[in-house]
Amino acid sequence: MFVRLLFLLLLALNLGAAAWLLFGRVPAQPFPPATDPGVPELRLITETHKPAQPAVAGSSSTPPPRAHDACSTLGPFMTAVDMRSAVQALSPHVARIQYREEKVQRSHGYWVYLPAAASREAALDAARALAAKGINDYYVVTAGDSQNTISLGLFNDQANAQSRLVQLQKLGFAAKVEQRVDTEPAYWVDYAVPEDTAFDWQAWLPGRNDLQAKSIDCF
Numbered sequence: 413m414f415v416r417l418l419f420l421l422l423l424a425l426n427l428g429a430a431a432w433l434l435f436g437r438v439p440a441q442p443f444p445p446a447t448d449p450g451v452p453e454l455r456l457i458t459e460t461h462k463p464a465q466p467a468v469a470g471s472s473s474t475p476p477p478r479a480h481d482a483c484s485t486l487g488p489f490m491t492a493v494d495m496r497s498a499v500q501a502l503s504p505h506v507a508r509i510q511y512r513e514e515k516v517q518r519s520h521g522y523w524v525y526l527p528a529a530a531s532r533e534a535a536l537d538a539a540r541a542l543a544a545k546g547i548n549d550y551y552v553v554t555a556g557d558s559q560n561t562i563s564l565g566l567f568n569d570q571a572n573a574q575s576r577l578v579q580l581q582k583l584g585f586a587a588k589v590e591q592r593v594d595t596e597p598a599y600w601v602d603y604a605v606p607e608d609t610a611f612d613w614q615a616w617l618p619g620r621n622d623l624q625a626k627s628i629d630c631f
Contacts, residue, residue, distance in 0.1 A: 487600035522573035
C-alpha cells in the first residue's frame with residue numbers, strides 16, 4: 413500500500429513539473445521604442461554617408477580638360493601592341509592620355525599581270541607565249557576572283573612596276589599594273605600636358621622616327 417502511494421505521489425510531481433515547463437513561462441516583453449513618439453531616430457554618420465568611390469580611368473567621371481593644358485596626338489601606330497606599349501611608356505609623364513582607332517588604306521605594292529583569260533587552256537597558251545619570249549617569272553592563278561589571270565610580279569616601288577609593264581608591252585603583251593590597297597586599322601595616342609611644360613615624347617619612345625605628333629583640341 414505504501415509503495416503504491418509513493419508511486420502516485422511521484423507521478424503527480426512529474427505531471428506538475430511538466431505542466432509548469434509547458435505553460436508556466438512568462439512570454440518575453442518587446443524592447444521599448446528607441447525614441448519617444450514624434451522624435452526621429454538617431455543614426456550613425458557611417459550609416460547615412462557612404463565614402464566616395466575613386467574615379468576609374470576612361471569612365472564618365474574623368475576630370476574635364478584644364479584651361480592651361482596643351483594636347484597632342486601621336487601616330488600612326490600600325491598594331492595595337494605598339495599602341496599599348498606607347499601608352500604605357502607615356503602615361504607616367506602626361507596629365508591625361510587616351511587612344512583612338514581609325515581605318516586607313518594601306519598600299520601593299522603594285523601588281524603587274526595579264527588579265528584573266530576566257531578559259532584555263534587560254535591562260536596556259538598565254539603562259540607558253542610568255543616563255544617563248546624569255547619571260548619565265550610568271551604564275552597562272554588557278555582559283556579565286558583572279559582565276560586564269562597571269563601574275564607577272566608584285567613590286568613595292570611603283571617605278572619598278574612601270575618598268576616591268578613597259579617591257580611586257582614592248583613584247584606585245586597586254587599587261588596591266590594595279591596598286592594593291594587594303595583597309596586596315598591604325599591607332600593614335602592623344603595626350604595632355606601642362607601648357608608651360610617642355611615635353612618631348614621621343615625621350616620615352618626612342619627610335620620611333622616613323623611617328624608624327626601634332627597639336628589637337630584638348631579632350
